Amino acid sequence: MVSFLIRRVVQAILVMLAVAFLSFSMFNYAGDPVNNMVGQEASREDRAELRERLGLNDPFPVQFARFVGNAIQGNFGISYQLQRPVADLIAERMPATLELVLVSAILALSTGIPLGVYCGIARHSWLSRFFLTISLVGVSLPTFVIGIFLIYIFAVTLGVLPSFGRGGVVELGWWKTSFLTADGWRSLIMPAITLSLFQTTLIMRLVRAEMLEVMRTDYIKFARARGLSNRAINFGHALKNTLVPVITIAGLNIGALIAFSIITETVFQWPGMGLLFIQAVSFADVPIMSGYLVLVALVFVTINLIVDLLYYAVDPRLKVDRGTSAGRIA
Amino acid sequence: MSIDSDSGAKGLLGRALDSDLWFSFTRSPVVMVAAVVTLLYFLAAIFAPLVAPQNPFDPASLSLGDSFTAPAWTEYGMPEYLLGTDDQGRDILSTLIYGARISLLVGFAAVILSAVIGISLGVTAGYVGGGFESVVMRVADVQLTVPGILVALMIDGVARTAMPRELHDQIAIYVVIFAIGVSDWPQYARVTRGATMVEKSREYVQAAKVIGIHPLLIMLRHILPNVMGPVLVLATIGLALAIIAEATLSFLGVGVPPTTPSLGTLIRVGNNFLFSGEWWITFFPCLALIGLVLSVNLLGDWLRDALNPRLR
Numbered sequence: 001m002v003s004f005l006i007r008r009v010v011q012a013i014l015v016m017l018a019v020a021f022l023s024f025s026m027f028n029y030a031g032d033p034v035n036n037m038v039g040q041e042a043s044r045e046d047r048a049e050l051r052e053r054l055g056l057n058d059p060f061p062v063q064f065a066r067f068v069g070n071a072i073q074g075n076f077g078i079s080y081q082l083q084r085p086v087a088d089l090i091a092e093r094m095p096a097t098l099e100l101v102l103v104s105a106i107l108a109l110s111t112g113i114p115l116g117v118y119c120g121i122a123r124h125s126w127l128s129r130f131f132l133t134i135s136l137v138g139v140s141l142p143t144f145v146i147g148i149f150l151i152y153i154f155a156v157t158l159g160v161l162p163s164f165g166r167g168g169v170v171e172l173g174w175w176k177t178s179f180l181t182a183d184g185w186r187s188l189i190m191p192a193i194t195l196s197l198f199q200t201t202l203i204m205r206l207v208r209a210e211m212l213e214v215m216r217t218d219y220i221k222f223a224r225a226r227g228l229s230n231r232a233i234n235f236g237h238a239l240k241n242t243l244v245p246v247i248t249i250a251g252l253n254i255g256a257l258i259a260f261s262i263i264t265e266t267v268f269q270w271p272g273m274g275l276l277f278i279q280a281v282s283f284a285d286v287p288i289m290s291g292y293l294v295l296v297a298l299v300f301v302t303i304n305l306i307v308d309l310l311y312y313a314v315d316p317r318l319k320v321d322r323g324t325s326a327g328r329i330a
Numbered sequence: 331m332s333i334d335s336d337s338g339a340k341g342l343l344g345r346a347l348d349s350d351l352w353f354s355f356t357r358s359p360v361v362m363v364a365a366v367v368t369l370l371y372f373l374a375a376i377f378a379p380l381v382a383p384q385n386p387f388d389p390a391s392l393s394l395g396d397s398f399t400a401p402a403w404t405e406y407g408m409p410e411y412l413l414g415t416d417d418q419g420r421d422i423l424s425t426l427i428y429g430a431r432i433s434l435l436v437g438f439a440a441v442i443l444s445a446v447i448g449i450s451l452g453v454t455a456g457y458v459g460g461g462f463e464s465v466v467m468r469v470a471d472v473q474l475t476v477p478g479i480l481v482a483l484m485i486d487g488v489a490r491t492a493m494p495r496e497l498h499d500q501i502a503i504y505v506v507i508f509a510i511g512v513s514d515w516p517q518y519a520r521v522t523r524g525a526t527m528v529e530k531s532r533e534y535v536q537a538a539k540v541i542g543i544h545p546l547l548i549m550l551r552h553i554l555p556n557v558m559g560p561v562l563v564l565a566t567i568g569l570a571l572a573i574i575a576e577a578t579l580s581f582l583g584v585g586v587p588p589t590t591p592s593l594g595t596l597i598r599v600g601n602n603f604l605f606s607g608e609w610w611i612t613f614f615p616c617l618a619l620i621g622l623v624l625s626v627n628l629l630g631d632w633l634r635d636a637l638n639p640r641l642r
Contacts, residue, residue, distance in 0.1 A: 015472055026488050136631070140624040142574045144581045145616045148597070152604055152613075163605075252475065259477040266582055281487040281584050289487050300475055 008308055012301045019297040023290030024067045076291035081283045086291040090273060095175045096166055097272030101257045103188060104196035109250060112203030120211025121234055138201035143260055147194040147267035154190060162187050164269035195264045199253055206249055210242035251307040255300045354636045364628035371622050375431040382424035401610050414610040422610060425596055426618050432592035436507055437573040441565050443511025448518025453549050456526025470516035479575055481513035486584050499587050506585050510575045517564055525557035559637055566630035570623045577619055593619045
């Protein structure tokens with residue numbers, strides 16, 4: 001267990017270093033940072049001085065070490081375009097994205113799992129065929145198209161939901177939440193549905209496939225032979241055993257939700273990190289881009305690590321295999 | 331083997347009509363419709379100048395007076411503009427056909443790029459093994475955990491910072507192809523590596539080794555043709571994903587520029603008119619995109635099931 005943990009942590013650190021290196025090189029070699037910071041009128045001496053002050057004349061390893069040191073403290077420099085520290089900008093936008101992702105994840109799990117279970121049990125009913133067809137359409141619908149359709153129906157035609165922004169927010173310290181106002185919830189509905197739809201179809205198809213797989217196993221047949229009720233078999237035996245891959249995929253997809261929130265936030269002008277990032281990309285605002293890159297990579301690596309550990313905790317077979325191969329029972 | 335030599339006499343067409351693939355194709359009306367629709371898109375895209383009622387990028391053929399015309403069947407429609415016109419008086423149907431052309435071009439080029447990168451790395455990794463294999467597969471694993479669209483956005487962002495704006499606009503379409511292509515290679519590498527490891531231990535590869543054929547030639551002539559089945563499935567689904575990725579990038583404003591609009595760019599531009607009531611400018615590109623992606627996806631789904639011997 002300990003060696004497994006250490007190996008995974010070392011791997012995670014290596015990935016983070018690789019990402020840091022990538023964003024560091026983006027910083028230093030994609031365009032001249034000095035040019036991006038000073039205006040046209042800066043003299044040659046001013047530039048040379050700034051270059052010295054920023055440490056751009058230091059040897060490469062020193063610069064990289066300094067970048068990593070700063071990054072660990074959450075310091076990614078100052079945005080070219082907005083002239084404010086990147087860390088502040090990201091911290092300001094983070095609550096909006098996290099709330100959106102949280103609601104979408106809950107929505108996706110709470111609709112995807114029951115639908116998947118139903119389609120797995122009632123495999124040949126017309127309703128489950130209907131859900132499957134819908135899910136294929138769902139996979140083919142790009143996120144932003146769903147958003148546009150929702151806006152057209154509920155904001156433009158019916159005029160019942162706001163089409164952009166977060167609505168009313170309440171400040172809890174530095175965290176601005178839209179959970180505490182009715183207006184905030186109304187603004188949240190469409191972005192959350194848009195973001196969750198793809199995940200819902202994914203989870204539904206996964207749960208269905210796993211259910212079909214599990215239903216063929218001997219222990220389900222045995223449970224039937226014992227005369228257990230359908231309910232006990234479906235939920236107590238079958239669903240429980242499909243949950244391991246579902247946890248993995250759902251965990252990994254929290255990262256995907258953060259990535260796809262870039263699109264949803266653009267459609268709904270949702271003031272989160274994704275919108276900040278996409279604006280940074282179109283203005284070539286490197287500090288924001290590299291800060292976001294490192295942050296998202298950190299989220300991904302952390303989630304991967306947690307999912308790996310959860311897997312280990314949930315599936316006892318893994319422990320036995322690894323334990324015996326290492327010569328002991330973990 | 332005996333089946334192959336029997337039907338070999340019938341010629342290629344005979345063999346194709348005799349195959350399981352064709353049989354399952356004729357048994358599934360949905361797939362046949364999807365194939366026809368996909369074919370129509372391809373033909374319209376290839377012969378765009380002949381099919382489109384108007385050349386939307388030739389200023390001479392446009393009349394600004396006709397801008398914002400509603401679709402032909404509505405009250406304010408004009409019969410010569412079936413799906414209406416946009417803010418510059420361009421016929422929507424024509425911009426759709428030209429847009430689908432760009433979308434398909436980017437999609438195909440990106441799929442080919444990622445397949446070439448993925449297959450060459452995957453086959454080499456599977457055949458050579460050792461340190462090269464573990465490095466390639468680790469990188470693929472790490473990249474697989476990050477959604478492709480994020481990788482593509484990053485590459486596009488870096489390209490934007492690395493070159494001046496005018497230059498970037500000129501080569502934007504190649505940047506998009508590169509970004510999407512690079513973001514999708516790990517799938518191909520994984521599949522071909524697995525298949526290569528199976529093929530490597532077969533007698534025909536052993537025999538080729540024994541008679542001293544160069545490893546590169548063994549990989550190209552002997553192993554490659556035998557690992558292409560799963561690649562075909564991946565490439566079909568990959569085409570749908572690449573088209574979505576391109577549309578998404580263009581919609582976000584970091585993809586194909588408005589001078590050569592793809593379906594995604596058209597949706598982005600049309601989206602500005604959604605609130606003022608000109609719904610058709612964005613609605614029809616959305617429909618066209620969904621139709622294209624859905625039919626390619628259906629074909630991919632069918633190919634996967636038809637080529638998978640475990641499901642028979």
